[in-house]
Amino acid sequence: MRAAVLSRHDLDGLTLQETAEPTPGEGEVLVRVDTVGVNQLDLNVIAGIGPGAQAQLPRILGIDPAGEIVAVGAGVDRSRIGQTVVVKPNIACGTCAHCLAGDEANCPAQTVVGVHRDGGAAEFVTVPTRNAIDRHGLDAAQATALVHSASIVINAARTVALAADDRVLITGAGGTLGRAAVAIALARGADVVAASRRAIAPVGDEQIIQASDAAALASALSGGEGFDVVLDVSGHAPTLSAGISALRWGGRAVFCAASVDSDLRIDARDFYLCRKQLSGVASARYADVAEALALAGSGALPSLVGTRYALDDIATAYRDFPRKGDGKVVVDVR
Numbered sequence: 308m309r310a311a312v313l314s315r316h317d318l319d320g321l322t323l324q325e326t327a328e329p330t331p332g333e334g335e336v337l338v339r340v341d342t343v344g345v346n347q348l349d350l351n352v353i354a355g356i357g358p359g360a361q362a363q364l365p366r367i368l369g370i371d372p373a374g375e376i377v378a379v380g381a382g383v384d385r386s387r388i389g390q391t392v393v394v395k396p397n398i399a400c401g402t403c404a405h406c407l408a409g410d411e412a413n414c415p416a417q418t419v420v421g422v423h424r425d426g427g428a429a430e431f432v433t434v435p436t437r438n439a440i441d442r443h444g445l446d447a448a449q450a451t452a453l454v455h456s457a458s459i460v461i462n463a464a465r466t467v468a469l470a471a472d473d474r475v476l477i478t479g480a481g482g483t484l485g486r487a488a489v490a491i492a493l494a495r496g497a498d499v500v501a502a503s504r505r506a507i508a509p510v511g512d513e514q515i516i517q518a519s520d521a522a523a524l525a526s527a528l529s530g531g532e533g534f535d536v537v538l539d540v541s542g543h544a545p546t547l548s549a550g551i552s553a554l555r556w557g558g559r560a561v562f563c564a565a566s567v568d569s570d571l572r573i574d575a576r577d578f579y580l581c582r583k584q585l586s587g588v589a590s591a592r593y594a595d596v597a598e599a600l601a602l603a604g605s606g607a608l609p610s611l612v613g614t615r616y617a618l619d620d621i622a623t624a625y626r627d628f629p630r631k632g633d634g635k636v637v638v639d640v641r
């Protein structure tokens with residue numbers, strides 16, 4: 308089969324190769340891949356930095372493939388053959404206290420497809436049965452685009468108990484995660500304000516604030532009625548800080564952007580006296596993925612798919628990725 312193999316920590320170390328088709332082991336399924344996303348984590352693996360430093364080379368990249376189950380290993384229900392699936396990148400250990408409590412997102416021993424084991428930038432990939440989640444025929448590219456983005460936003464919304472009629476501020480609303488966050492908050496029945504540095508088209512009936520920087524955002528929010536929830540996907544600490552300042556009494560802030568700055572400043576006195584809360588969310592539960600797929604299937608979540616590349620052009624996709632703004636970059640493998 309053809310696969311995008313990284314043999315050294317450099318983009319020039321990534322080549323398309325003919326490799327042996329993997330065999331599903333016990334408790335695993337073999338997925339014939341249709342699409343796979345391009346993620347910051349891939350770039351970290353290529354560079355050998357951060358969480359990507361844990362990848363042993365050579366490694367087939369690709370964390371979030373979608374395709375069809377074409378074979379199963381020992382102990383797996385054979386009726387899953389033929390099922391259209393998307394792969395949840397994070398594999399929970401299944402045995403720690405978090406996993407046993409159903410909170411796989413906070414499992415400290417997670418491994419990741421395309422980092423700790425071969426990924427889905429290939430014609431076939433094997434994954435643990437539980438990580439191949441039924442997408443009920445949802446378009447493969449759309450499923451790839453949402454599995455590692457919308458699912459995290461759903462986890463973030465649950466973490467702050469985002470509820471109908473909450474007044475919610477989404478910061479960083481112009482990006483892929485931001486669009487998902489606006490759609491999910493609207494689907495929850497919230498009263499949504501979407502803030503972005505650039506002009507953005509509405510997802511639904513949210514109010515839009517265009518503010519060129521955090522100071523402009525803070526000024527636009529000052530004197531307003533405040534928010535029950537701030538959901539930040541900008542990864543920009545001053546923007547998150549402006550959101551926290553705009554929380555009402557007892558308000559909950561949550562951020563879910565891997566690129567978050569490390570120098571977040573909070574007015575600790577205001578935070579304390581107004582009983583505010585702040586959480587960080589970095590991955591999702593299995594049920595969050597199922598919920599994201601169901602939302603997309605019902606039409607409540609718009610397609611998050613952006614630029615598409617053929618597998619032959621995957622190195623170009625990785626090279627171009629840092630400059631791609633709109634939507635999730637997807638590689639068509641088949």
Ligand SMILES: [Zn+2]
Nearest residue numbers: 400403406414
């Ligand atoms: Zn665990």
